[in-house]
Amino acid sequence: MVTVFNPIKRGGLRRLTLGELHLATTVYAFSIRYNEVWIHRESYLPFNLQSENYAMTPNGELYFQEGTYQDDFSMSPIDSQLLFLHEMMHVYQHQRGMWVRTIGSFSWAVDYQYTLDKDKLSDYPMEQQACIVSDYWLLINYGFYGHNNLYSLKDYNLSEPVSELIAKYQRILRGFPS
Secondary structure: OOOOOOOOOOOEEEOHHHHHHHHHHHOOOOOOOHHHHOOOOOOHHHHOOOOOOOOEEOOEEEOOOOOOOOOOOHOOOOOHHHHHHHHHHHHHHOOOOOOHHHOOHHHHHHHOEEEOOOOOOOHHHHHHHHHHHHHHHHHHOOOOOOOOOOOEEEOOOOOOOOOHHHHHHHHHOOOOOO
């Protein structure tokens, strides 16, 4: 079934599409209050200062500029779906009381890359948590092979069996989403 909707113009906002809701629930189940999520097709920052190729989710709402916005992220290329799921992690964090706006104001200075050497997801900083969750989705659904420009895992060894890599992610993600 194809849903017909009117795309929003620059400066507009919309709710999640049914496809985006389905995509998000594959990762976050029903741990997010999806009815509170808005997608903006504009800069969060004043004077249009948000870069065209960056998304921001400072307050539980997603802000996409023209370089990243999609009318339906579930029907978009893998890199756009990955970005959408990364930003949805910031919704998840915001709804659990993390100071996403404050911490995110320093995102330009943080390392998004991570190693799988910590015990649990909460041991990682905010942006690395979002990368781990979205990268796990990529690994499970598409694998890392051929997508080395998309994932943020440091020093990934292509000879490592996928089953071992999945087990490392599952150890860190145990109890997620809660």
